[in-house]
Amino acid sequence: MWWGGRGQSFNIAPQKEEPEMGLSGPKSVEGTGMPEPRSRQLGSCLASGGLPGEQILAWAPGVRKGLEPEMPGTLICSNLRVTFQPCGWQRSQETPLSSEYDFSLANIGRLEAVNGPSRVQLLRPGSLLKFIPEEILIHGQDFRLLRVGFEAGGLEPQAFQVTMAIIQARAQNSPTQQYAGITLSKAGQSSDSRKPPIPLLETTEDWETERKKQAARGWRVSTVNERFDVATSLPRYFWVPKRTLDSEVRRAFGHFHQGRGPRLSWHHPGGSDLLRCGGFYTASDPNKEDIRAVESMLQAGHSDVVLVDTMDELPNLADVQLAHLRLRALCLPDSSVAEDKWLSALEGTRWLDYTRSCLRKASDVSVLVTSRVRSVVLQERGDRDFNGLLSSLVQLLSAPEARTLLGFQSLVQREWVAAGHPFLTRLGGSGSSEEAPVFLLFLDCVWQLLQQFPAEFEFSEFFLLALHDSVRVPDTLTFLRDTPWERGKQGGQFNNYTQVYTSGYSQPLAGNSINPQLSVWDWNLRYSNKQILQFRNPGYDPEHCPDSWLPRQQPSFMVPGPPSSMWLFSRGALTPLNQLCPWRDSPSLLAVSSRWLPRPAISSESLADQEWGLPSHWGACPLPPGLLLPGCLGPQIRLWRRCYLRGRPEVQMGLSAPTISGLQEELSHLQELLRKWTPRISPEDHCKEKNPNTILSQSR
């Protein structure tokens, strides 16, 4: 393999780099004449932006197409990523990665080489390029598209090389690989420290702080899983009822699927608790004491307990994966669907249908949590996919603080990352057949909420896009591992982790040295400050600010004795249960899957009506402050065009539709208007002064 091994011949470290090295690689092997000045420029460009351990495998000058105007630059393939570096663009030290020009190898969904109108070759790992490409197209799994045309004139071998290098690098790339040794520059740190950091929930302190924030007085942080011996997929710490002993927790958790017993997700300020747990491990044979422990944990001190069959009415993993694949096919720029058949094709993907079911279910559960003081337990067999989705959505719907930037990031960190959502497997990293982008489905749901309630969210569509694009970038471990245990192991949490980081980094953070690990929430790795500013929704105008909860009287917490009412929530209705656990006498209703039973006709009446005796659309009064009930009708569930149709040139520009990011533009018009008004008036002013800004501020 003539291109193999070549990459090892030169290794670009970020600090010292001679331009000749970047040049010598291709030259020594190929001996092709290369225009000197361009190479030099390239060399210095690369020198400024390489990551430790990054090796440039091949590069070629090219033109980025599909955008107007076309952008000349260089296509670079390294062992970590594919980058299109526009002429004159300098990678800033503060953002070692670029959200705009980098394609991580794991993100490459489809690679095509084109020569002329008829010759198109789909390049799979290991395939051999049959011709010299005029153009290559890289379709990102995140729906981005990189389309690079190569210049002719003696440079064709380079085009060939870079394409082959991409094929090769993609084949060798392991999804678990992480960009090593990325550090945040000091500049980045200082700006970061102004904002409150996102708690990574790897310490008891984090959990304790979070618990206090939620005012969950009946709960405590349990350290029973500190050594991951209850379950590796569970976080080291979690919340259990105050009066439950750790020994009881351990015993009770043994009777749940993979040891994922009931834990608190969120404490509603009105008094209800939202819990999540895995399926009952029905094969076990618990004794009376164990059953009592399980029951009291599910009951969480409430007299009213509702078990929610999470999977009921929701798609399964295979459904989600299939829908996502179909959606990606539909959204390809060359998708062959005719314009007038677009809608039915979109319906055929079922993606929007799944989004709708998730929202509808989440809306029902938030009604359950809000309408009465009770314990609501989300139960999914694995407790690692849809429980997280549902519990996060419920919190977004009912807790205004979850809709802030900080709150949302901690929500994802808690309900997805710490709760052990198998990101790597679900996003296709581990090669197992259980790939299903549940997290992306969640982001779509959040986007739906964002567009339905544009004033209730502090973060913008741009932020959601950034999060969407981050799931396959191997800069941090956040999305690259399946369990907290693996993440901790890799991140050096249990070893002397400071070695991983370059010197000088951990010192200034002495006060916070417990957790120097970088997470996806360190946005300035990939986003410039200017971009980060756009994470904020300018239209954020919450009807109820986060701290304006109407304090309701908290009922006396621990209710002695068994719960007085127990329900199973499925198919949009509550069914009474005789017992919470399936072991005592008859098989539980939960053992029977209710997925295939039809929803009763009555269910067109929403749960909100049933619970409050009021129609959901009635008006402001019956809805408690802060609760959002999303619309789930066909016309209300929309396609996230700015995400899925990004590969299409016509969508990339010129959409001033009234979305949240459109609002930003509109706001700038507004300011412009203001500026226009002011000078029009000031000429009339006699005292020949003043800065319009001071006028405005004075008149306040």
Added chain:
Amino acid sequence: MGGAPAASAGGRCERPPLLPRVAASQGGGMLGKGVGGGGGGTKAPKPSFVSYVRPEEIHTNEKEATEKEVTLHLLPGEQLLCEANTVLKCVQEDSCQRGIYGRLVCTDFKIAFLGDDESALDNDETQFKNKVIGENDITLHCVDQIYGVFDEKKKTLFGQLKKYPEKLVIHCKDLRVFHFCLRYTKEEEVKRIVSGIIHHTQAPKLLKRLFLFSYATAARNSPATDPKKHAVMFDTLQDWCRELERTKGNVKYKEVSVNEGYKVCERLPAYFVVPASLLEEDIAFFQGRGIPIWCWSCHNGCALLKMSALPKEQDDGLLQIQKNFLDRIYKTIHRPPYETAKTEDLSSNFLSLQEIQMAYSKFKQLFLIDNSTEFWDTDIKWFSLLESSSWLDIIRRCLKKAVEIIECLEAQNMNVLLLEDNASDLCCLISSLVQVMMDPHCRTIFGFQSLVQKEWIMGGHCFLDRCNHLRQSDKEEAPMFLLFLDCVWQLVHQHPPAFEFTETYLTVLSDSLYIPIFSTFFFNSPHQKDMNVGRESQDSQSKPLNLLPVWDWSVQFEPKAQTLLTNPLYVEKPKLEKVQRKGTHFKHQRQLSLPLTQSKSSPKRGFFREETDHLIKNLLGKRISKLINSSEELQDGFREFYDSWHSRPPSYQGLLLPHLEGPEIKVWAQRYLRWIPEAQILGGGGVATMSKLLEMMEEVQRLQEKIEARHHSQEAPQAEAASPQRTSGRLSSLFPFALLQRHSSKPVLPTSGWKALGDEDDLAKREDEFVDLGDV
């Protein structure tokens, strides 16, 4: 009406806590069964734990209702025709039904339901109240279909009835659905009201019997507002003259008055504009047919023209005459100074009226929902149902056609001649669309109203026939104007800052189509209008009738409500700049898409233009033909024009093109979904953003006023101008329309369902006026 009675009846034992009241999940069919009052309730009531209404209760309700009864507001000239008491208006709420007792009346203007709930309105809710049409009013012209429910079966009602229904379902053209239960109404009243409604809404009518005339006669002495304030009416020579000047078309085109008094043609307006070199006697030759009539001139001098086709003749001699005539005409307009013209035949190769009518009938069915169960059922298949109606596709095709024509005018420097049989349907649509996209003036409220006045009213669009206002023939019906509004909505939705008006403006304009106090949409041609108004005036008094145009919005809305019609974010035209060219102003726009905004003129475009010009010249040697239309090259030219426009940042004061791709054409949700309670999102929707913006605008304005006051050294501490009123509570996404619906569906139960269950006695103490029509 797929209901499952068993589910609701058996609800108690299965799911006790959820059902404070049994809800009938089905539609009208279940109504009236078993309450045991008036009509033929023969079935024994099923046992159920909630019995809401007992016959004696009904009796008391009736008394109370009459006490609280609201008086009927009649417009000047409006006459009460028939009425019925103790009618129950049923309100659909998800799956349950509630009723409000009241009086159903039918006048020569509207059908109105007088319930007792009007007093419940608070400020917010009245904010967008229509002064002419109340919330429970249906103008006779707004009625689309009437159904009767007989023994739970829904049938269309028309003509003489042998049997009278127990329930009346009225589908309106603005997509409201009303259910009136007549079970407790006296039989003779039922007969009178049902046959009255059917007769007055469905029987063919004479033009002279339109309420328009009674209203104008009765309101004769009210002060007339000057219609010129709201739009250019185009009923004088000067109006046309000014329009020519505005568009700089006056060099090559002239206004003519040959048709004064409609001597030449009744289809044409009294004044219009033709090419300057056209002989005036030619206009009369075929009664105005075959004459290129000027619509609008583009900044580069190219013009949009329209022409109605010559009558179809069999006779060879006549055909020869026609041919010679056309040759002469074509020669006039193909000679310099006129640009070469491309003929766009809209009668063939494009949409037919039937197609449009069919698509719309299918489309509107998606929104005329009798009960919510039905709605949820269609919901899963929403997209494919939508697609199969092909309404959105028709919108796309219209927009596309307009873009094609713009490409000719703008990029190829050609005149475009629209050809249609009567030049009054698709011609109006396409030519107005072209102007909305090309002429920023048409995107102001005044300009848009003038445009409608010029292209639709003076263009002789047959509103009477197309809206079927007189119920004379269904065959002529086609929602052309609505299609136009929907196309404009797509533009407004895609480029909001470019328009001075909002989607709410378009929605209320579409509603005004059915309000017969405005003359604008109730004539087939200016000739017909003038004839009818003129004769009337000679009969009675010397003063001619003062017919109201729709354009004065103060007739329908209070000033506060009118603010919802204007777009606070409209990017106004800078006063100084005259030339409107893309990319020259508003540099602040779209700074967000940084690396891409560099606008450069595409060299390819210039090259291409020459090439096609060459091609056209070659082709024109032979004859204008459809060949050009279908030519491959032109398709490419269109694509290139479209792509290159969209690849650059839009200038809101220049040319504006819509996105035409599949995902970009959307449902005009405000108009079509506004009456469907399920479609409401509390505190959500674009309204939330809008209200925030409005608030900011008000703030800015207030500051401006303060500055101004300071500058004029008016030290007097003015009482703080009422600070911008924060609308209290969360608005619904369907605002401003949803609130109108809201108070009528006032809940019965303020208590939680749990309590109701625990204490069944509460059920008896339920509010009186509201009656649940459960499956009792």
